[in-house]
Amino acid sequence: MAKKVVIVGGVAAGASAAARLRRLDEDTQIVMVERGEYISFANCGLPYYVGGVIERRESLLIQTPRSMFRRFNIDVRNNSEVEEIIPQNKEVVIRNNLDGNVYNENYDYLVLCPGASPIVPNIPGADQPNVFTVRNVPDSDRIKHYIEMYQPQHAVVIGGGFIGLEMAEMLYELNLRVSIVEAADQLLGSLDPEMAAIVHSYLRSRDFEIHLQAQALSMEGAERVEKITLASGKSIPADLVIMGVGVRPEVGLAAQAGLAIGSTGGIQVDDYLRTSDPSIYAAGDAIQVTDFVTGQATLIPLASPANRQGWLxxxxxxxxxxxxxxxxxxxxxxxxxxxxAVTGKNEKSLQKLGIPYKSVHGLP
Structure with a gap:
């Protein structure tokens, strides 16, 4: 008898798992449930779509519900959300977000790929209409529409990580003045300080404003944000704000079902990516993994590991x-x-962990 697999989430890990399942077994019934409209999109390309480097919106869409069905015979239910897992019955409760219909779906195996959600700090004014996150296609649509409609002059990016700097560059290329606000003492915290200093110098030479060891205290304005006040008391003009302070794993559904949550806040899985329920697997940004440099539990919300995990x-x-x-x-x-570029650990983190290392310096 053919098995039935229900996959929660249809972006990197979920789409990878679905496609691989079909390649391995033509008879398995595969149901993919995705809360958003889009599946399998290139989230790493979102800043470049905003900036016009990627000109066609369709270029972001690797697969669509229609193409997944036609190519892989996968039952994709987008605009739908799994509201509850009933492990003892091997069932999930699904709500269609378009018509409100709620129904139960059984499974032999459940694969959780809910991803991660952007962190929005609790800052007064952060709910204004010109404050954006960059996590999915509708997010990038909203930013593009706002820029075209209101032609902002000064953007503030909260967070100096990879997504923050990519957005900062794209906004700069759209002729906005850009300020970057970072709580740490450097941008790109995974770089060694000497490398980050090169990034700081480069950005400042191109008239980016960089505020390090700075925290946004409030976002002020009548109908939309017009300025941001830092904890230091300094005010920065802002008519467009990008939140790029990171993401947190979506574990609510797993926790509600009684699945184990790890020390990092991600879904706990074993070496085979099984959760504490052997019929339920998990992959992608929502899971806790092992850093094979340190051997410690960590979160790595990146597309490449997510795709690999879905495949496994x-x-x-x-x-x-x-x-x-x-x-x-x-x-x-x-x-x-x-x-x-960075891979693995930097000197600062290895020193903090007490792990011996050797450092090699070179010049191009």
Whole structure:
């Protein structure tokens, strides 16, 4: 008898798991439930769509519900949300967000790929209409529409990580003045300070404002944000605000079902990406993984590990047992003519952990 797999989430890990399952087994019934309108989109390309580097919106969409059905015979239910898992019955409760219809769906295996949600600090004024996150296609649509409609002059990016700097560059290329507000003492915290200093110098030479060890205290304005006041008392003009302070794993559904949540706040899985319920697997930004440099539990919300995990989950469901040995996190960011890349741990984090290391310096 053919097995039935329900996948919660249809972006990186979920789409990868679904496609791999079909390649391994033509008979498995595969149901993919995605709360948003879009599945399998290139979230790493969102800033470049906002900035016009990616000209066609369709270029962001790797697969659509129609193409997933036609190519892989996968039952994609977008604009739908799993509201509850009933593990003892091997059922999920699904709500169609378009018509409100609620129904139960049974499964033999459940794969949780709910991803992560952007962190929005509790700052007065952060709910104004010109404050944006960058996590999905509708987010990028809203930013593009706002820029075209209101032609803002000064953007403030809260958070100096990879997504923050990519958005900062794209807004700069759209002729906005850009200020970056970062709570830490450097941008791109995974870089060594000496490398981050090169990034700081490069950005300042191109008239970016960088505020380090700074926190936004309030966002002020009548109908939309007009300025941001920092904890230092300094005010920054702002008619467009991007929140890029990171993401947190979506674990509400898993926790509600009684699945184990790890020390980092991600869904706890074993070496085969099984949760504490052997019929439920998890993959992607929502799970806790092992950093194979330190051996410690960590979160690595990146597309490449998510795709790999989804692929492995499919193998394990189909009896091709394969362990996930962990990740170390690798990121590359291009800021105009400068490229910065990092993999593994920097000196500061290794010193903090008491892990011996050797340092090699070189010049191009």
């Amino acid at each position: 989950v499919a193998n394990n469901i189909c009896g091709r047992a394969m362990k996930y040995t962990g990740a170390q996190g690798t990121s590359i960011v291009k800021i105009m003519d400068l490229t910065a």
